[in-house]
Amino acid sequence: MTQTPSGEVVVRLQGVGRRFGATPALAGVDLTIRQGERVAVLGPSGAGKSTLLALLNGSLEPSEGSLEILGSAPAGLSTRERRALQRRVGTISQGLDLVEQVRVLHNVNAGRLAEWGTPRALASLAWPRPDRRALDALTAVGLEWAVHERTERLSGGERQRVAIARLLIQRPELVLADEPVASLDPTRASEVLALLGQAVRRGTGLDADPDAGPVARPDGALVVTLHQPLLARQHCTRAIGLREGRLIFDAVVDDLPPAALDDLYARA
Amino acid sequence: MLLRRVAGALIILLPILWALRRALPGDSDVVNAGGVPLIGDLLAKALSPRLDGEFLRVVLEATGTTLAFAALGTAGALVIGLLGGLVLSDVAWSRRPPLPVRLVRGLLRGVLVAIRSVHELVWALLLVSVLGLDPLVAVIAIALPFGAQTAQVFGDTFDALPTRALRSLRDAGAPAVPAVVFALLPPAGPLMLSYSFYRFECAVRSTVLLGAVGVGGLGQELVVSLSSRNWDEVWTLIAAVIVLSALVDAWSGRLRTDMAVASCAEWSAGGTTSVPRRSHSRWARWSAVAVVPGLVVAWIASGVSLSGLTSERTRMLTVGLLEDLVPPALPSAGWQVVTGGVLDTLAMAVLAMSIAVLITVVVSPWAVAARRSGGPPAPLGARAVRWVVWAIARVVLLVLRSVPPTVWAVIALLALFPGVLPGALALGIYTGGVLGRLVAESWESVSPAPRDALVRTGVPGALATVAAVVPASAQQLVTYTLYRFEICVRETAVVGIVGAAGLGRLLADNLNFFRFPVVTTLLLASFAVSVAVELISRRLRHAIRA
Structure with missing residues (x-):
């Protein structure tokens, strides 16, 4: 069952640490994630999970060690290059960060702002037109009926799916999800994780882009922070454990020994 | 405690006493006995205002001019306010802005304070000496100080918004302008609109004031009638000003309660903590539809033209004025x-x-x-x-x-x-x-x-x-x-x-x-x-x- 991932490297961390003032949030992390991997990050609150995700989307820089995202080191990038890199990384957080006062379509299209550039983005805000890709993204999350709904009128679960549609339309090569299911019931949680898995899988019809032609694109990678090892086992291929800023295990989910989890959540 | 009370009372009373002494110097007359009968004349005409068709047409036209100047001035103020507010707000700059930007921002803050510390009537006086009696004077005199004030308020409004949506767009690589437009304007919109209508109310009043320097509208007619002592005309004009003011107040007040629960009192005290309400009433819709055509009509009808700004004469007079100053x-x-x-x-x-x-x-x-208080309802x-x-x-x-x-x-x-x-x-x-x-x-x-x-x-x-x-x-x-x-x-x-x-x-x-x-x-x-x-x-x- 154990198979070594063979895709290209998506992120590589070598001896990465990050401190805020004198407090280390993350220390000595070595981690390589390849295409096609779905990685669950487990660990108690304050273990450094959010810091790790912020490093991976380039909004935070490491205090030490070397970090490489999609083939480039964010530290040496100009603002423009950094934006270009961030465009290939999709982030979804627990707070969803949707603009509540606009139509669902706008929030979905927000995932394409970087691709569109300024003039087209402004035009789309003034004259919103649901095109094929936006409708596909909403259909994938089961919200095709809500294109013109006001976002704030939707339920919590529906808003979560709008945020995922925004992610889908961005077509990221790396998806980072910060506790996406923390406030959901088990059935919903499973649905959301399945959708996130779909977001990084290519050629499932979802990504069939009439403009792109028959170019086979490789799968992306998913990194998701979770509190439920069971969900990790169902939806991920690999699990890593963080505790007090250190990587304490890194294993294929099926090989995850229960003892490792006990150790992870044990009180210091 | 008692000492504090006494000190408090003195802080209030002493300035008043001092001001009274200054206002009523013992050595000179205050009341102009010769002028008192004039007040009598003025009051006597209150019951017979001038209402013939010819004069009413003048009044109507002046009312239109006043409204047009106020609308255009407010529009100008909003453009200044929106741009200035974005530059001033911390939110719009995702990270700490670079040093040159911070310097420009500090400078802009100072300039805005200076601009709004000069009253619109003084602005009008200064502008008249450059542009002459151009309608543009009224528009700019309103737009500048109002714009400076609006920039301050809009900046604070942006900074009070949650920043997460904007940050998440920026983190996904979105360019700055669309990210700000997508993430900031929709949540700030109702409050900004509400404030805009409050500003329009103020602008109508200020435009009437500007009549004193002769740039047209009800204010100018009032000054002319007053100085030629045509008291019957004065009363008609005062009635027109009051009606106009009441209508604009009622319209804008209605819109403001429809869009956001912000009272006039809150806005004038510099901000609001109210939560915007999201029900777009028919009033709000129709008003929004009317704004753009209204501005176009105002532009055409008032004969405002930007050519005055770029003309050689203006340029020379401006340079001359600056050199003189x-x-x-x-x-x-x-x-x-x-x-x-x-x-x-x-x-x-x-x-x-x-x-x-x-x-x-x-x-x-x-x-x-x-x-309604808790008790039984009062008798009819x-x-x-x-x-x-x-x-x-x-x-x-x-x-x-x-x-x-x-x-x-x-x-x-x-x-x-x-x-x-x-x-x-x-x-x-x-x-x-x-x-x-x-x-x-x-x-x-x-x-x-x-x-x-x-x-x-x-x-x-x-x-x-x-x-x-x-x-x-x-x-x-x-x-x-x-x-x-x-x-x-x-x-x-x-x-x-x-x-x-x-x-x-x-x-x-x-x-x-x-x-x-x-x-x-x-x-x-x-x-x-x-x-x-x-x-x-x-x-x-x-x-x-x-």
Whole structure:
């Protein structure tokens, strides 16, 4: 069952640490994630999970060690290059960060702002037109009926799916999800994780882009922070454990020994 | 405790006593006995205003001009406010902005404070000397100080928004402009619209004021009729101003309550904590639809053209004016003239504010909309009387604040010799109307629950009101009084320009004689006074809240 991932490297961390003032949030992390991997990050609150995700989307820089995202080191990038890199990384957080006062379509299209550039983005805000890709993204999350709904009128679960549609339309090569299911019931949680898995899988019809032609694109990678090892086992291929800023295990989910989890959540 | 009370009372009383002494110098006459009959004439004509078709057409046209100038000025202010607000707000810059940006921002903040410390009427005076009597003068004179104020308010509005949506867009690589438009404007929209309509209300009043420098509209007709002593025309025009003002107030008030629960009182005190309401009423929709065509019509009808800005003549006159303005110089009579002007300005503001507070205390309690209290409903007759009293009080306040202070000043100057007193009287009456309305609106939000609780325990109604409602109301009165005082200091320029006293009068006189270096000195003095008063008042407001 154990198979070594063979895709290209998506992120590589070598001896990465990050401190805020004198407090280390993350220390000595070595981690390589390849295409096609779905990685669950487990660990108690304050273990450094959010810091790790912020490093991976380039909004935070490491205090030490070397970090490489999609083939480039964010530290040496100009603002423009950094934006270009961030465009290939999709982030979804627990707070969803949707603009509540606009139509669902706008929030979905927000995932394409970087691709569109300024003039087209402004035009789309003034004259919103649901095109094929936006409708596909909403259909994938089961919200095709809500294109013109006001976002704030939707339920919590529906808003979560709008945020995922925004992610889908961005077509990221790396998806980072910060506790996406923390406030959901088990059935919903499973649905959301399945959708996130779909977001990084290519050629499932979802990504069939009439403009792109028959170019086979490789799968992306998913990194998701979770509190439920069971969900990790169902939806991920690999699990890593963080505790007090250190990587304490890194294993294929099926090989995850229960003892490792006990150790992870044990009180210091 | 007692010592604090005494100190507090002295802080209020001493300035008033000092201002009274300054307003009523013992050695010279105050009342112009020759002018008193004129007031009689004016009053006598109140019952027979001029209503023939020819004059009504003039009035109608002037009303249209006033509305057009106000609309265009507000539009200009909003453009300045939106751009300035984005630059000033911290939110719009995702990270700490680079050093040059921070320097520009600091500079911009200073420039905006300077721009709004100069009253729109003074702006109009300066612009007239460059552009002549161009309609553009009215538009720019409104747009500049209003825009500076709006930038401040919009900046604060943006900074009070949650930043996460914007940050997440930026983290996904979105360029700055669309990210800001997507993530900031929708949540800020209702509050910004509400503020825009409040600004439009103010702009209508200011445009009437600007008539004093001759740029057209109701204000100019008023000044012409007043100075040629056609009292019957004056009454017609005053009625037109009041009706216009009431209609705009009602329209904009309706829209503001529809869109966001922000009262006029909140906006004028510099911000709101209200949560926007998201129901777009038919009123709001139709108004939004009407805005753009309305602006186009205003642009065409008022004959505003930007060509005046780029013409060779304007360029030469501007360069000439700027060269004339520097270096600043003292008036030939020495610096005592300037300090005298400053002291007159302050005395006028203090007295005007005292009059305004007096009016507020007398009228506002009746202008508070009656609310159902816990007890049994009052008999129908009593409620009807209460309603009539309320309506009268509201109309009185509306009249006081709708008639521009310049008109009050011209009337006061009929019976009083130029000086601090007529200016203070005119400004006080006008400010009384504004303050009275603000305070009445804010009193409506004072909770009646404590009073009702007292009444239920058997305390007589009046006593319960004194014990439970007055303390909360007094604090609001003090807060708004201090706030209005800052504005009052700036507005002394208005009554000064029509001949009362203070820095405004000196400014107008020196502009008339093209003594531009002195004008610069006076502008700097006004700026210093207005900033100093603002700082002191802010300290006091904090001290009271603490």
